[in-house]
Amino acid sequence: MNQYASILNNINRYVSLTKVEEEKICSIIKTSTVKRRQYIIQPGFVCQSRTYIVEGAFRVFHLDEEGKEHTVSIGVEDWFVTDFFSYINQTPAQNYAEALENSLIFQMHYEDIEPLCKEIHNLSEYFRLTTEKAFAHSRRRVISSISLTAEQRYDEYAAQYPHIVNRVPQYVLASYLGMSPEFLSKIRNRKAQS
Amino acid sequence: MNQYASILNNINRYVSLTKVEEEKICSIIKTSTVKRRQYIIQPGFVCQSRTYIVEGAFRVFHLDEEGKEHTVSIGVEDWFVTDFFSYINQTPAQNYAEALENSLIFQMHYEDIEPLCKEIHNLSEYFRLTTEKAFAHSRRRVISSISLTAEQRYDEYAAQYPHIVNRVPQYVLASYLGMSPEFLSKIRNRKAQS
């Protein structure tokens, strides 16, 4: 069994790669291990790669002028972590991507993967379809953040990601859901009571 | 000059279509006019098409259980309007898309455009690149909605979309920015004073 089975499996859920295509894609993958608290993307540096999480967990967050962290996304196994704005424009990132656990990742460099998208129609389709899906979810999150109360947002998240909600630190989840850690604590406490 | 010049021009900013490709794409375009207040997407109906705005303005909004409207996106000329979640899954929409002005649109039907994406690599690339861009912006909006105050969100929008901020009704903009129309009125008034 191929060491890249996980990511190929993910891609083949959307398209049907030929053996040759699989090999080309695998040939540009770089494997790394990352320790908890380590950053793989930092403000000021260009996000060079699409990063696939084989094992572990990451978050992307934004640090505002007042020193407050705002978590943009949380990802675990079989997800991608990217600062898309930085990646697609190849301009310096404005966010951090931090390992929440010791992790194993596959990285595909911009200068390798973008030409490959021009070459392999299936790969282009894969990223088109997955990005459309991610975009649709992002829109749903915008609706939630506009229309729901803090407690409703927590409930929705807990229902949708039961395997993540208790895996990440509370202050990370609070900053993802757009509330203070104190208030999230209060919400959880209210639930534990009843 | 081709009647589809506007949309072809948009596509050719990202990829270089051949004449044959251009003709295939144009052959599936349906042109319509839509009156102000008319819906082109409604809850319960599947979003069948990608809609390109030639002239006019639209908004996509969600109606919650309490009867409140939450505007998800606002689009004018040279933008696409789609309920992506409904479109990609071909499931009933949960949102409305409403014409804010009398408008002229081009529509490409799911069953025509999706096979064409499999056939024309350039088209697949076009949608991949534009969706990645839209996704990156959507993420920025999530950050804004989490980290900025209502007034800062208004300022940011006014700076980024000066040509739209005074073109749409105030209650639409308020529901897009996630605040009450009364509060938006207050903000605008504060600015007019100083």
Place this chain on the structure above:
DNA sequence: TTCGAAAAATGAACTAGATTAAGAAATGTA
């Protein structure tokens, strides 16, 4: 196994922004 630092919980005072309601202005329509 104990120590120290980071994370979580608690509670009280505070505020951004919502809600309500009523009137004024603008806009469309006959």
Place this chain on the structure above:
DNA sequence: TACATTTCTTAATCTAGTTCATTTTTCGAA
């Protein structure tokens, strides 16, 4: 031109969620 409907404004009241200061718990490292 006038009437009806939609949109915007103003101001008072209310509350979800923040801030800050303190205490308690958790957990990794030695």
